Amino acid sequence: MGRTGWIRLLLAGLIGTIAAGAIGLARHPSTPATHAALTLTAPVRMFSQRLDEAAVKATSRAQWARISRENTIVVLNSWDSRLIPVLKDANPRVQVWVYKNLSGIRSDDCTTATGQCGSCPQGVADSTFLSSGMGYCWVRHNHPSWLLRAAGTRQPLEFQGYPRIWETDYGNHAYQRQWIRNVLADVRDHGWDGVDVDNALTTADAYGLASKYPTNAAVQAATYSALRIVGRALRHAGVASVFNVGYATTFPGLWERWLRQVAGLEQEFYLSFFTQPSAAGSTWAAYEAEVLSCVTQHKSCWFHTGGHMASVTPRTRGYALASYLLAADSRQLLALGSGTPISRTPCWVLGRPLGPAYRVGAASRRDFAGGIALANPSMSRLSVSLGATYFDANEQAVSTVTLGPTSGAVLGATPRPGCH
Numbered sequence: 001m002g003r004t005g006w007i008r009l010l011l012a013g014l015i016g017t018i019a020a021g022a023i024g025l026a027r028h029p030s031t032p033a034t035h036a037a038l039t040l041t042a043p044v045r046m047f048s049q050r051l052d053e054a055a056v057k058a059t060s061r062a063q064w065a066r067i068s069r070e071n072t073i074v075v076l077n078s079w080d081s082r083l084i085p086v087l088k089d090a091n092p093r094v095q096v097w098v099y100k101n102l103s104g105i106r107s108d109d110c111t112t113a114t115g116q117c118g119s120c121p122q123g124v125a126d127s128t129f130l131s132s133g134m135g136y137c138w139v140r141h142n143h144p145s146w147l148l149r150a151a152g153t154r155q156p157l158e159f160q161g162y163p164r165i166w167e168t169d170y171g172n173h174a175y176q177r178q179w180i181r182n183v184l185a186d187v188r189d190h191g192w193d194g195v196d197v198d199n200a201l202t203t204a205d206a207y208g209l210a211s212k213y214p215t216n217a218a219v220q221a222a223t224y225s226a227l228r229i230v231g232r233a234l235r236h237a238g239v240a241s242v243f244n245v246g247y248a249t250t251f252p253g254l255w256e257r258w259l260r261q262v263a264g265l266e267q268e269f270y271l272s273f274f275t276q277p278s279a280a281g282s283t284w285a286a287y288e289a290e291v292l293s294c295v296t297q298h299k300s301c302w303f304h305t306g307g308h309m310a311s312v313t314p315r316t317r318g319y320a321l322a323s324y325l326l327a328a329d330s331r332q333l334l335a336l337g338s339g340t341p342i343s344r345t346p347c348w349v350l351g352r353p354l355g356p357a358y359r360v361g362a363a364s365r366r367d368f369a370g371g372i373a374l375a376n377p378s379m380s381r382l383s384v385s386l387g388a389t390y391f392d393a394n395e396q397a398v399s400t401v402t403l404g405p406t407s408g409a410v411l412g413a414t415p416r417p418g419c420h
Contacts, residue, residue, distance in 0.1 A: 044321065046341070047302055047333040049075040049196065051099055056080055065090035070341045072333060073194070075099050079129035081190040095193035095240070100183050101132040102226060102243070103170040103199045104159060104207075105139060116164075130186075133179030136166065146175050151209040159207035167210055170201070171222025173229065180233040187239055194240030196266070200227060202247050202254065220251070224258060231262035242266045242302050249286040256293040263299060264331075265290075270303035270320060275312050275337065277319050277406035284323070284377035284406075291327035299331065306337035315407050322408025325350070325373035326357040326366045349412070360384050363403060371412040376403035391415040 048071045068090040075097045084096045109127045110117035126135025148167045150157040159165040213219045234241045244266040248255040271279045294301035305320035306312035351369030362378040382403045390411035
């Protein structure tokens, strides 16, 4: 789960459901429906995490209005709650969620002039608004054992690569209960619509080795405990949530098992870690299985493609969009790179899916009432016969499409002027 400094800079209107099971088994008609049969909704629901302090300060009210209109959910830090009415004025349907770290606290979240907590001497207090479930000084004064110790040095474990974030005992039930109380208070006091819970850890060396959780198995057991307790508490309180799980595809079955305990999971690097596609073949299939498990369990999951510092390339955008459409239902959300938008105009008015995805040679295809989605997860260039005429983003009629390695395409049943 990548971060810049202390923070993550991050990660559908489809109607109907998809049958459970693996992609690529069933065959479905490829003849497009008429335009009159289409549902006039955008085919993708987007989310946007706006967590970089400098970028937030530089964003104008007009830009916030655009962000609000382009996204179903916008995630902010707790101290940016003043932006909730700004976003909702522009789009009353937008949901505004708060970011919270599950397994770390910051020592620069204090009321000093610089924000630095230091050793938390008398007179230094935690800030009112926190990126975690509790303050660094409160933990030091009340539960110092909740600061995990680094294996070897036995000193408090500071996140490697992220100064001033300290790993906490997320597997401790008392810690979990305190986290829940504080986060629910933040939600209640400031009117957040949900909680984006970060750092549901799966690996022992994610940010440095903790002596209490020295193995992947120990880390996963502690995190699973937190998901069970925290996930249940948030559900019972009526608070929407999603938990960001790192390296889930590395551990077969983990995503599906953890998903049962929570309202939804987040895949921070869906198909790409940077600007270009990173997943092909069986790796691609593992990511698609995550989407399908969310559909099967009727959960809302988030899928963020690419890194968080730059926009993804057009190829990555097309690959992610097509792959997402192959598996997603109306509960799932997508994000691209540092915030690359997908047009909210009905350029791809795909309407309802006609069934699950199916194989077309090495490619996968899914048919909709108003178009198709195609993805090529192989490392070879493919030519795919469509069996009918469709229209690309340039309003060109095509009956065959050529897909480069790890690429995708979304084609409409009718031309849509101005979509390019």
